[in-house]
Amino acid sequence: MxxxxxxxxxxxxxxxxxxxxxxxxxxxxxxxxxxxxxxxxxxxxxxxxxxxxxxxxxxxxxxxxxxxxxxxxxxxxxxxxxxxxxxxxxxxxxxxxxxxxxxxxxxxxxxxxxxxxxxxxxxxxxxxxxxxxxxxxxxxxxxxxxxxxxxxxxxxxxxxxxxxxxxxxxxxxxxxxxxxxxxxxxxxxxxxxxxxxxxxxxxPSLVKLKCRDDSCKPASGVRHITRVEIMAGGKVVGEDTGEVQFTDDGISGIPVFNVSGNVSEALHEGRLVSAHLDLLPDITKEQCEDFIEKKYDLMQERKIYGFFGGLIPVKLLTAVARSLGISAEKRTGDIGMTRVGQLLTKCKKWELEIKETYGFDHAQVCxxxxxxxxxxxxxxxxxxxxxxxxxxxxxxxxxxxxxxxxxxxxxxxxxxxxx
Ligand SMILES: Cc1cc2nc3c(=O)[nH]c(=O)nc-3n(C[C@H](O)[C@H](O)[C@H](O)COP(=O)(O)OP(=O)(O)OC[C@H]3O[C@@H](n4cnc5c(N)ncnc54)[C@H](O)[C@@H]3O)c2cc1C
Missing domain, CATH: 3.50.50.60 (FAD/NAD(P)-binding domain)
Structure with missing residues (x-):
């Protein structure tokens, strides 16, 4: 029938x-x-x-x-x-x-x-x-x-x-x-x-991103309010702000998910993709400079993670400092004003090269x-x-x-x- x-x-x-x-x-x-x-x-x-x-x-x-x-x-x-x-x-x-x-x-x-x-x-x-x-x-x-x-x-x-x-x-x-x-x-x-x-x-979209190197490793487990900007072929192809989660080999969290579809597309087209992270999204560069100037004398004797500790979680700061070849264990006075300035600038724009997404198994949508x-x-x-x-x-x-x-x-x- x-x-x-x-x-x-x-x-x-x-x-x-x-x-x-x-x-x-x-x-x-x-x-x-x-x-x-x-x-x-x-x-x-x-x-x-x-x-x-x-x-x-x-x-x-x-x-x-x-x-x-x-x-x-x-x-x-x-x-x-x-x-x-x-x-x-x-x-x-x-x-x-x-x-x-x-x-x-x-x-x-x-x-x-x-x-x-x-x-x-x-x-x-x-x-x-x-x-x-x-x-x-x-x-x-x-x-x-x-x-x-x-x-x-x-x-x-x-x-x-x-x-x-x-x-x-x-x-x-x-x-x-x-x-x-x-x-x-x-x-x-x-x-x-x-x-x-x-x-x-x-x-894959709404998915975690994997970095090309182990830059994030020292920050694994940290969650921090961050502005994420995705660059591909010299152009901004996505941006969002919110709580980023750092993992052993990359980045996750809602703002990362929200830009991940654009990352997938750019990688699929064979473009080089990097994530520019602003770890101090609501503090301007001028305010950062002002902070160093005002607090530098006071903080000379303190270790770098102590100096920045009120701004950025220690593990995350350690990862950023490592990318500049600086040990966060050093005293602020030992590395000097210029290096301290460079570190703050890096915190405003930390570049991570993105290798791939975590793929369909981890994606929420396509x-x-x-x-x-x-x-x-x-x-x-x-x-x-x-x-x-x-x-x-x-x-x-x-x-x-x-x-x-x-x-x-x-x-x-x-x-x-x-x-
Ligand atoms: C972990 C996770 C969390 C999410 N959280 C949210 C959220 O909170 N809010 C939100 O808006 N979205 C969320 N999403 C996304 C949302 O779940 C999807 O967008 C939505 O479920 C898609 O619905 P769909 O019916 O189109 O497809 P699906 O839900 O994928 O359903 C497709 C169905 O078709 C069946 N099927 C496939 N192929 C065949 C076939 N050949 N023959 C017979 N049957 C077949 C499948 O078995 C499945 O049952 C989440 C996704 C995931 C994975």
């Missing part, structure tokens, strides 16, 4: 489950195919298990695209389904939220509550959920035929079965390659390509994905392939930390599901 659906969604992540719910609320016969046994695994990891599901205000400009087309595309999508609609959606699922300084979380601050609410609503609406099921092939045509492979586990035995289903509308919501252990292993990209879509190379110019932002439908829709991270949109990526998953999922 031919099993027919009005809508089939591939991928039970944030975007896919949202799409399935909106499609099913429109009274369609909906099926979700998920190649993992558990849906929404990535949601469980979001916001350190608390799920920062959106931000108080989300504007297209917040995503920081340099491409105006992308900003306009997102603006149009957010006008159709933005923060207000997202909060109403979660209210309809019975998930109250709390606002922590602009960051929106479920009131319980548990990501599990978000995943379970989406899952339960799909079941309530009668969405057929095919877990442990992969897509072997999708054949084109007026009605799409999907050849599926399901892994059936019974007692200790595993059995593979193959079957076909048919649908008029297909929503691809497979994610890209970030955090592949959660299911987004890149297999959706192959499906998208087979369906004739142009997919921009996925690159840069790249299905080319937006092929999609209609009002429906997420592929313009030249009626019946084929894209939702979530698989489309070429990624944002900074703070709820912007899940917002895109809800926005694009809802729009595609309604379509």
């Amino acid at each position: 031919k099993e027919k659906f009005d809508v089939v969604v591939i991928g039970a992540g944030a975007a896919g489950m949202t799409a399935a719910i909106f499609a099913a609320r429109g009274a369609s016969k909906v099926c979700v195919i998920e190649h993992r046994s558990e849906p929404g695994k990535k949601i469980l990891q979001t916001g350190n298990g608390r799920c920062n599901l959106t931000h108080e205000t989300v504007k297209a400009e917040d995503y920081g695209f340099t491409d105006k087309y992308k900003t306009d595309f997102l603006k149009s999508a957010l006008e159709s389904f933005g923060v207000e609609e997202t909060l109403a959606f979660f209210d309809s699922l019975g998930v109250p939220v709390r606002n922590k300084g602009g960051y929106i979380y479920p009131y319980s601050c548990t990501a599990l509550s978000v995943r379970n609410a989406l899952w339960d609503e799909m079941k309530r609406l009668g969405v057929e959920i095919m877990a442990d099921t992969g897509v072997k092939s999708v054949s084109d045509g007026d009605t799409l035929k999907l050849s599926l492979v399901t892994l059936k586990k019974q007692d200790a035995a595993e059995r593979i079965t193959e079957h076909d289903i048919f649908t008029k509308k297909l929503i691809l919501a497979t994610g890209l390659c970030a955090a592949p252990k959660t299911g987004s292993d890149g297999s959706g990209i192959e499906l998208a390509k087979k369906l004739g879509l142009n997919v921009k190379t996925p690159l 840069r790249g994905g299905v080319d937006l110019s092929r999609l209609d932002p009002e429906t997420m439908q592929v313009k030249e392939t009626p019946g084929l829709f894209i939702a979530g991270e698989l489309a070429d949109i990624d944002g900074p930390c703070g709820g912007y990526n899940l917002q895109w998953a809800w926005t694009s999922g809802a729009i595609a599901g309604r379509g």
Whole structure:
């Protein structure tokens, strides 16, 4: 017997489950195919298990695209389904939220509550959920035929079965390659390509950065408010300020995550990339000079880390001093005014050469994905392939930390599901 659906969604992540719910609320016969046994695994990891599901205000400009087309595309999508609609959606699922300084979380601050609410609503609406099921092939045509492979586990035995289903509308919501252990292993990209879509190379974003040398090692474990400026080919390609975490071999923390997509792109293009760190972001160079002048006599007898200790954590200062060949153990008076000045200047602009990112395993999202110019932002439908829709991270949109990526998953999922 031919099993027919009005809508089939591939991928039970944030975007896919949202799409399935909106499609099913429109009274369609909906099926979700998920190649993992558990849906929404990535949601469980979001916001350190608390799920920062959106931000108080989300504007297209917040995503920081340099491409105006992308900003306009997102603006149009957010006008159709933005923060207000997202909060109403979660209210309809019975998930109250709390606002922590602009960051929106479920009131319980548990990501599990978000995943379970989406899952339960799909079941309530009668969405057929095919877990442990992969897509072997999708054949084109007026009605799409999907050849599926399901892994059936019974007692200790595993059995593979193959079957076909048919649908008029297909929503691809497979994610890209970030955090592949959660299911987004890149297999959706192959499906998208087979369906004739142009997919921009996925690159890791919201990810830690590795330095070319061990400059950071003495500072490992330190967290310090720092301005991060990324230089590639002589140009500034990203900047952010916040708490940077120093590791044995590099830098991490929200401001680093927020510039990491641009770093990935520059490295992918073969450019030399460096991070310029301002460890005293709210103190001007003149104020630094004034500080040395006023305090130098007083501090002559003290060790360098003592002299600077009120400004910069000792371990971090030791790392910066080491890059100038200065031991932070020395007395300020022994190295002289000029060297002290150089050290302060270095603290205002410490250059670290970036070798690579930590890759997809550690990335929260991916840069790249299905080319937006092929999609209609009002429906997420592929313009030249009626019946084929894209939702979530698989489309070429990624944002900074703070709820912007899940917002895109809800926005694009809802729009595609309604379509
Ligand atoms: C550690 C971590 C923390 C994060 N924290 C936040 C946060 O606090 N706030 C925020 O806004 N964003 C956060 N993000 C990003 C956010 O989780 C993603 O942007 C979002 O989950 C993407 O949703 P998606 O549905 O498009 O893709 P995914 O969540 O990746 O879901 C894709 C689904 O499709 C399935 N799938 C893939 N290929 C196939 C296939 N071929 N056949 C069948 N099924 C398939 C996968 O198994 C998966 O279930 C975080 C990400 C990570 C990794």
